[in-house]
Amino acid sequence: MISIADMLPGGSDFSVVAKGLRAVVVGDAISVWNHKLISAPEFNWQRNFDSLDFDLSPEMAPVTIALEQAVRIRGRVIDPDGNPVAGATAAPP
Numbered sequence: 470m471i472s473i474a475d476m477l478p479g480g481s482d483f484s485v486v487a488k489g490l491r492a493v494v495v496g497d498a499i500s501v502w503n504h505k506l507i508s509a510p511e512f513n514w515q516r517n518f519d520s521l522d523f524d525l526s527p528e529m530a531p532v533t534i535a536l537e538q539a540v541r542i543r544g545r546v547i548d549p550d551g552n553p554v555a556g557a558t559a560a561p562p
Contacts, residue, residue, distance in 0.1 A: 478527065482520040491539040492521060497532060499524055505535070 480499065485492035493505045499522040507513060523532060546557035 476525050478525050481525050482522050484520045489539055490536040493535045
């Protein structure tokens, strides 16, 4: 359990870094994508690559951040002729 005291009220972003894990908020994050939400059930894909954002206030309840096992997807991007595309980035839908 981590407690961060004396934060200023208002919007704040946090990042959780843990080798082999990723953070999923179960609580009052501002952005909907920071909640545990499977937006495309057919792919079982949870978006969680942004920082976690909260609207802090003195009266707010504690926030729980769950950590889940991360996965790494590797591959290469090729053009229609089968040639590698240098510097390309691919992302799940």
